[in-house]
Structures are given as C-alpha cells and as structure tokens.
Amino acid sequence: MEALDRLDRTAPDLSGFARDEGAPLLKVSGVSKSFANVVVLKNVNFTLRSGEVLMLVGENGAGKSTLKNILSGLQAPSGGMLEVKGHLCDRLTPDQVSAFGIGTIHQELSLFANLSVAENIFMPNLPERRGRVDWKAMRAVAAKLLRETLGSDIDPGAQVGSLSLGERQLVEIAKAVHRASSLLILDEPTTCLSIPERQRLFDIVRRLRKAGYGIVYITHFLEEVYTLADHIAVLRDGELVAAGTPRDLPADALMRAMVGREIAASVYEPAALSDAASPILHVRGIGDNEQVHDITFDLRPGEILGIAGLMGAGRSELAEMIVGLRPAGGEVTLNGKRLERRSVKHAAAEGLVLVSEDRRRDQAFLSRPVRENVTAPSLKRLVGGTLRLIQSGRESEIAAGIVRKYGVQPARPEIPMVNLSGGNQQKAIIGRWLAESPKVCILDEPTKGVDVGARASIHELILELARNGTSFILISSDLPELLDLSHRVMVLHKGRASGFVERTRFNPDDIIKLASTGKARSGTAPAQEIA
C-alpha cells in the first residue's frame, strides 16, 4: 500500500503561515461564497480531525460542490477562514493544496482523455529520470496503485479516452489517492460505479481513515452516508443546517434536514388518471443502439411519467431522441399522428416540447429582458401588419401574463434575465415552454440548482398542469421529487428500461437497485459491471 503509507513524507515548507501544533486537520470557519449577487454558501463551520470521515450531504444546488471547490483550491471563498493542519489562510491555492496533500475526486472527472492512465494519475508531477519521463517507474507505480488499492487490472499504458466510464472513475480515484497524503475529498464518487466497485471504494475509504487521513465525502445517497460516516453535515441552500454523528442524525431526521420538510408522507398527490383515457403519446422501440436501447412506453393525458437512472444511463439522451434532437430509430406517435422525421420544431408544432437540463446555458438569453426570454417561441404568433413586425404591445402583455402565472420574481418583464436568481430563471424558461400549451412536456431536471421555495412552486405548477390534461415526462436525479410527482417511474440502466414502478409500489430502495444494477431487488446483489 505504497500510496497509503506516505503519511510521513517530508513536511511541506509553509513558513509564513500562522501555525498551531495539535490543531485539527481541517477547520472551516465562517466560510461563505457568492457569485455576483447570488449567495451559494453562508457561514459554513466545521472541523475535521485525522482519521475521521465527514459525510457532506445535501440536495442538488445546496452548495456542496462550491464547498468542494474551495477545499480543493479551485475557488476562493468570499469570506471566512480555512485552517489546514494548523495553517491559517483565507483561501487555498493549488500549490498549497498539493503541499498539504489534499486529493480530490471530482464528480465530473478531471482526466485527460488524450493521455495514458499512468500519466493521468501522476499529472502534473510525472517521475523524471535524466531529463525524460520515467515511463517504466510511472507505469509500475500506477499498475500497483490500481491493482492493490482498487483491485483493478486497467492497463496503465492505455489511453484514458479508450476506457469505459466506470474505468475512468477508477482512474480518477487512483489519481486522487495518489495525490492525497492527509485529506481526501470525494464528490459523488459512486455515480458511475458498479456495486462491487462501490464496495471497493468503501474499503479504500475505511483503510485511509485507519491510516489517519481525513475524509470529506460528498453524496446524496443515504445508504452511503450510514456505511461510512463518523460525522454528518447537511447543507441546504448554502447553509449548514444540521451536523452530528450518525446516531444524532438518523435517516428521517437527515432527510428532513436535507429537504427542509417531512419526506415520509408526500405532501403531493398527482390527480388520479381515468382508465378510459387512451394514451396520447406512444413511444415504440426508440434507441440508437449505443446510449439508448429499444425504449417503449405509452403516456396518457395528464400522466406524469418519472424517469430515474444514474448519471450516464441515457435519460437526457432518450428525451432528446423523442423530440428529434438526437438521431434514433423507433417510432413516436403523438395524438394518433406518427411523427415522421422528428425535429424540435416539428415536435413543438405537434405539442411536444423538451425543457432541457442546462437551461441557463442552452436556453436563456441572459443579457436580454425576461420579456424576450419568455416570448421567444411565440414570436410567430405575435407578428402583425404588412411588415410582419412584432407587436410589442401584445408581446409585453403576454410576457406579463407568463411572469404572473408562473410566479417569476421580481415580476418585472423588462429587467435582464441575468438579474434573476437561478430558480426564477428556471421558472421563466419553464413558463416560456408551458405557455405554448403543449400536450406533452418533457422536463429534464426541472429543479436542479433551485432553492426549496422555487422547487415547491415548480412542483405545484407541474401537478396543476397535469390535472388540466398536460402530460409530463419528468427526468430527475432527485428521487424524492420523482416519487412525489410521478404516477409511474421508468428506471433506466445502461440505456435500457430496467423496470417500470407504479405509484402504489414506490420504494426508493427498489428504484436505486434497478438504476444501479438493472435488476429488481432480490436476495443477492448481482455483480453487474457498469460499462
């Protein structure tokens, strides 16, 4: 365990920092962060000692990733102090991060697809001999690290670009373990791992803890929390709302803290569907045989179909295929009419719209007024006169209507979009599409990155529209959201539908199982590799 036994390597030269012997490994005092005028972290305090695992949990948008970026030297906090091994500083630089021996497993893998596995693990400090890279030593160490620590026989000479997603995740782990000598930060490290690989990762975390490492483990999977935690800290809307040992924070209390309300009994209940209504949307054998395979389902008027799955399961791709943003085989029939040669424009004309995941980047015109943002798809209906100009009076009227109806705050259509909070931008973009009164609306992660209040109002909006007959396909990584809103959940695993679960049989464990293994729950966990 070479990589694990390097605690006693030479102390970094950090003279010039105030130093306090016997201090905790990491102390975060009053750290806050805001971007422009949006506050993402508010006065966060916690302490981590050597040999402890701190589980940092919270929903999407709670500020976990920002905190990770601050701890790994990628962002400077706007306020507060950090103390690492007794060295007090107001921000960490990448050099300090490497001197302190802080390793980070990034959720969006910080790898170089064009380089070999070994180079990825060592970058930027490749071993050198007589002025050239010591390939032999590097590959040997990398192979040993991969084999002994992660139990993987990935060829260290292979190009990372040729590896599967699961293998890449292992390389990312190896890279962080190689760099870390005191503190390891893991950001949602298991999203692409199979169950045996997860177990292996948990073993590594336990071994590192025993070796005296401090570990900050970011996740939103509850079962991981209780497998590993010494301490738990819950972030919600940028604030640390609860902290304690696993005993102080049992699962229900933790959920409550994360979501900010009771989760056990859903406050929502989608309207009952009439059995008589015939399906409005038929999807038959959609797929490209790469990322999505042969998906078939029906959707009834007013039905909310949830789609669950891990990252990389093909959820967004499926949505893009249905509306024609991505080429695929199979058939889509809407309202009895088969959509030939699908395209976004065509689909929208038939009443099928997709509100994609990265609305801010893909769909918002940030520097333009809210008015233009919400009326963008309806301009055709707004032109008049011989010159076919936009009738600005009617446009303002419609914009004001959308802003009011979808609760966009502040309710002023003329201010630039960029001045709205993330949640309100979200509402404006969703409003833009729903104002087209679509028959079927595909929402991809509609509440990602929005605050609790906005989340609730988006949920109410969806339910109300569904009651009035609009059908929804709801893609979400937020399982409570799916379980709250959906009539039915389709679970995707590696691009295939691994199961449909009816509302009466909703159970988070079953769905997680289907999503991560592709198999329904049974006595034994199948050793399924996620390639």
Next chain:
Amino acid sequence: MKRLARLRQENAQQLSLIAVVILICLAFSALSDRFLTYDNLLNISLQASATIIAAIGMTMVIATRGIDLSIGSVANCSVAIAVTLAALGSGSSLTLEASWLAYPTALVLGLLLGAFNALVIIVFRVHPLIVTLGTLALYRGIGLHVTDAASIAVSGDVLTLARGALLGAGYPVWLALAIAFAGWFTLSHTVFGRRLLALGGSPRSAVESGLKRARILAAAYIISSLCGAIAGLVIVGRVGIIDTTLGFNFEFTVITAVVLGGTSLFGGRASIVGSVIGAILLSAIDNGLNLIGANPFIYEVVRGLVLMSAISLDAYASRKATDQLSADLS
C-alpha cells in the same frame, strides 16, 4: 493486443499521409522526368526545411489549443532587425554584409516577440487567434519600418547556415531534422511535453490537477517564435534577400503542414512526425507544380484545397471523438 490496436490507430493517419506523399510523387514523376531525381529530392527537402522548423513550434502551440498567426512576421521582423544590427558598416543601404552575430540577435528577437504574444494571451486572456492576428500586422510593420520596405541584398556569414552542405544534404535539412527530433523528444518524453498535451487535452482538468497554465503557454509561444526566427534565417540564407515577401503567408503554409500531419486544432493531439511529412508534402506539391510549368495562381488554389481538406478531416475526427466521449460521460 489492446496496445497493438492503439498503435495501429495512431499510425493510421501518418501512414495514409505517407501514402498521399507517395501518390503525389508518382503523379509528378509521370508528368515530369525531372521530378524524381536525386537532385530534385534534395531540393524539395531544402525547400521544406524552413517550413519544418516553423512547424515544430506551431505543433506545440496548436497542441495547447492555440494558434500562432504571427510566425511569418516573426521571421521577417527578427531577421530584418538582426541583419541590420549585425551589418558590417557597408556601402549602400540596399546591400548589407552581416556577420555571424545576426544569428544570436535573431534568436533573442524571436524570444522577445514570442514572449510578447504570450504576455497578451496570458495576462489579458485574449484568444491567441486575435492576439497573433494583431502581432502578425505589428511585427510585419516593424520589419517593414526597419528595412523601409526595400529589397535588401544580404551577404556575409549570415548566409552560411543555408548554403553549406554536409553529407550531400544542405545544413538547413540537418537543422530541421535536429529541431524536429528535439520537438518530438520534448512532446513525447519530457514532463513539460506531457503537461503541454494535458493542457491542450482538457483545460478544465489541467486547472483541477494544478497545472501551471501560464508557464506552459508562455513556453509554447516562445518556442514557436524562436522556430519562426530560425526559419527566417534559413529563408534569408537561401534567397539572399530581405524584402516584403520574406515570411509573407508563411503562417498559412506552416499551419497547413501541421494540420495535415494530424495535429488537432482542437488540442491535445500532436504529431511532430506528421508535421514534418506535411511540410514535405507541401514542398513536393510546390516543386512539382513548378516543374510541370503550372500557372502560378494554381499554387494558391491547390494549397487552399489541401488546407480545407486537412481541416475538414480534423474537425470530422474530433467530432467523432467528442461524440464518443460525451456518449460515455453524459
């Protein structure tokens, strides 16, 4: 087995490029019996050497996702100033005899011009395309100012580099091979080279891994300008004249050679060997067209077509690669 497949894939592009070179040589030798002679092949290699030298630096810059449009102006400006400074107080202003001091002076100037490119790119975070488009005009302007835009006949030691020969081949050919070897070694076997490729492959991962972006970029642009200055010395040594055409449109030839060779404009994938073959291919085409007495305007058409096809292929290959990547990652 896996490794073998990898090698094959990497080499496929270079093998097909060599096949193109051979096909073109066969075509020209069918059209002109002077093409495939020993003397003419030596001539092609001599003609290619300045392009090869500049292409080595350009390969590194392009590998970082950058570009250096100022390379021809660097060649012109650094050589014009160096020759003027190293002139042995001679007669008329239209003839200059320059000592060997022109060599180190040109190199220092190349370094300074490259450092200025790097400074603007790094400090002001301007896209390299824009920065070097600006310095393309700026450096050329300085060069013209120094020479008063006149044609100056150059003599003296400054010509030795391009006019001597060793074992049958001219010094520039040996110099180009030496620089190409150094470039290949740097990119494939030094820590700096691997970091450079890493930065080009994924700037975000580079930041997260703690790579020093500024240092790597500065080195790449300085190396590129140094190569430009050396190429300028080679060109002036061969033609014996400094005028406005020195280094004019040179960036076009050099970038074409690099992209032909399989270095991706999208960063992270670089091939020095490919750049060398690309430069030789372009020289062979120029030489062959000349031998068969083609209309000079055809040259530009052919070069344009060659660049377009190389870039389209690169974009196609990169899109395939990113599609695969996003397929895996999304």
